[in-house]
Structures are given as structure tokens and as C-alpha cells.
Amino acid sequence: MISLRDVSKTYSENVRALFRVNLEIRKGEFVFIVGPSGAGKSTLIKLLYREETPTTGQVIVFGKDLQKMRRREIPYLRRRIGVVFQDFRLLEDRTVEENVAFALEVTGTPWRDVKKRVAQVISMVGLKDRKDAYPRELSGGEQQRVAIARALVRNPDILLADEPSGNLDPHTSIEIFELLERANMYGTTVVVATHAQNIVDALRKRVVELRDGVIVRDVRRGAYGS
């Protein structure tokens, strides 16, 4: 499903984010990308939804080389990939329901289908009673749930999360990871870049560790540290 072949990414002359990374992620996997800040975790995530393109090497998602992908094909790639960020990225002037619906509306989904699907996914993330609230009225954990609902509303094949619990307390973080795990149980491939050591240790998933842009460890049922 995801394949990185000899991927390097250099931002400017001396900023090397990734160096000769090889990585295979199969359908239905749950993968943690761990490592210190600046190790290249975010860059790796960005390559997967073609926010960035590699300097050298190939990034293949759904069997397609993303660098060769035409500009107008990118939206259709992204409709199959949900993305969640540390800073939630919600629209402040829209309610929970509208934020989630936004992802469907702007991709031209008929509104009858939108209403039904939005209600389903909001109830899945446990925000049924808060669907008319605005982001500023929600806690950080609730906002992240909205972001996850938005990422999942289209039933994506891949869910990417870049430090999803970075702004959250440990207890709330656990709830967020439970949601990601739930999505994974429904068949979505999940790739999470994170610092949340205790959670990585607890969940016992595949762990890929990056250091200075190089993969230094890739274990099947790993923990945060080696």
C-alpha cells in the first residue's frame, strides 16, 4: 500500500530531512514512526500525502509513484488519505458538524449522503452531543476528535497522524490513540508519527525509529525505545 524506495529529502543545501529511507507498509497495518524532534518524522508523513516530494527516490502509494502524479490527480489521492495534525486545523467559524461535513462538501458529495455519513462518524468519535459546538468551545481532546472524524468521514484507506497527541494530556492522548486503533480495526492503514512513549510501549505495534533522517530500527511489535 505504501512503499518508500531509497527516499532522500533535502530542504536546502544543508538541511537533510530524510536519507535513503526504505519502508514498506502493507494494507491494514498500524505503524508508529518515532524518534527525536527533527529526525524526519513529519517529512515522512508529508511525503505520503504528497505535501512534499522526495529529492531522490520513489514514494509509491496505492501503486502510484507520487512524484510522477499529475497535479490534478492529487485531490483524488488525498480523498483516500485522512490526515490528522498536532494543531487540529479546524475551521473556527464552523461547528463540529460543519467542520466534518466540510471534507465531504468540498469534494462535491451530495448533501443527503453528507448528512448521514457525518452523523455516523461524529457519533463514532463520541461527539454526538457536541455537534453544534464551535471549536473554541471544545477541549483539546474534543477538537482532536473532530479532526479525526473529519479525516475518517470519507472512509479513507490510509490515516496519517502527525503528533496527534502533541498538545494533549496523557489521559486524553490515550483516548485519541484508541480512536486511531478503532479506525485500524475497521481496515484503515494507520501511520502515526509520535513522541508519546508510554502509548507506543502500551500498544505494541510496529515501530519505525528515525534518527537524523535515517531508519535505525523497524520492529514488528516494538516499544518506543530499543
Place this chain on the structure above:
Amino acid sequence: MKSWSGYLFSETWKSIWRNKASSLLSAFTTGFALFLLGMSFLVSVNLRFIFSTVEQQMEIQAYLKKDISESETSKILEIVKNTGGVREVNYVSKEKALEELKAMFRDKASVLDTLGDENPLPASIRVRTEKVEDIPRVVGELKKIPGVVDVIYQEEVSRRLASVGRAIQIVSFGGVVIVGFVAVMVIGNSIRLTIYSRRHEISIMKLVGATDGFILGPFLLEGIVLGVLGSLVGSGFAAGLYVWIVQRVGSVLPFIPMLRLDFDVLCDMLGIVLVTGVMVGMAGSVFSLRRHLRI
């Protein structure tokens, strides 16, 4: 939750409202550009009207040889009528020419008395052309006809009219292009502000897989709306100013023929201004979107 068109219109309206000041500015700048366009349209329509009035009065006179026979005359008339660009042909016989002369000098009959019974005036043909530009050519043709001894026309006047007409058209076209360009920039700037204030939203749209066309839609519509608003402002002012000018000119210089602003002319102007406004608005949107959509 809205349909695509609902989304399109509500987003456009919201964004115009959110940036009231810059929307207003661009609508008025566009309005000014389109006001100039409207005015230059009215001026050129009027010039055409004035020219055609003058042209209708411009005659070529071809004098025929003195002892011309009737059959020769009718042959010549036939040739002239079939010459390209000729609109009207009038035959003036010797007798008629004398009558006209007499009428002209009615108060000084003594001048004519010296002629006695003799009529020294030649018969002539008066020719009017379709266009001023046709005159020199028609004159050339007339000169070639046997039996025609002399051709007289107001060469200088016709040449000047034609060149003044061309100059005015070039100048007003240039003015419209320049101000139109400014309007495109100003609308572009307004759209750029909108894009900036909505960059967060646009980045999310791109993230969730909205196509460029979808993202572009509301901005394109915003540009069009600003263009249309500008058209209405511009043609309103142009029509108002024109009516005022016609009234002033009518009272101060009544001999200048001016076109009244009737419904047809107004519709033509509104149509031209509106279409241009829409194009200017779209150009403005596309101009700033091309550079800023790659977020």
C-alpha cells in the same frame, strides 16, 4: 450543510462581506474603468453619428461638359450609380443650377441681370458616398468618365474627418486598455486579500482533496461579482454624465448633432460594460489565484 452551488454563493458573499473595504474599493475602481469604457463607447457612438450626419452632407460635384446630350447624360448617370460606395446621385441640369444660383443671390438680382438670357452654368451630378473614406476613390472614378470635365469636393474636410475619427478611436481604446489593466490589478488585489484571509481554509480544502476548480470557484465568482458591481456603478455614472452633457451641449451649441441616450444605445453600452466587467473580474481572480493557489 449545503450543495455545491449553495456553498459557492454563500462563500462568495461571506468573503465579499468580510473584506468590505477592499471589495468596495475594487468595485469602484472597476467602476471607474468601466465608466471610462462606457463614456468612450458613448463618445464613439456619437462621433459616428456626427460623422454620418456630416458625411451625408458631404457632396462630390461632377461638372459635365457644356454641350452634353441627354443620352450621354443618362449614360453617365448610369455609370455613376453603379460605382461602388456611391449612396446617392442627383442630376442638376443647367436650368436648375441657374435657379439655385438665382435663389442664392435673390437680394442681388442685378448681378444676375448681367448674364442676360444666357445660362453659363454647366450641368452637374451631385454624388454622396456611403463613407467619408470612399470619397477619394469615387472622385477618381468620376474623373475617368468621358463627359465629366471637372470634379470638385471638400478634400481636406473629408480627410480630416477620417483621421480625427481614427485618432479618437485609438486614444479611447488606449485609455480603456490602461484603466482596464488597473482594474484587473485592483480586483486581483482584493481577491488576494480574500485568499490570504482564507489561506487556512484553503489549506484544509487541499488537504481533504478538493480539486483546484472547486477551490477556485468562489474566488472566480467573487471576481465576477466585483466586476458586475463595477459595471453597474460605471454605466450608471456614464449614463448620468452623458445625459447631463447632452443637455448642456443642446442648450449651448445647438448646431452640434448629438445622439440622444435612447433605450437601444443604453442597452448596448450596458452590454459592453457588463461583459467587460465580468471579464475584468475573472482576469483579476485568475491573476491572483495562479500565484497563490499553490499553498
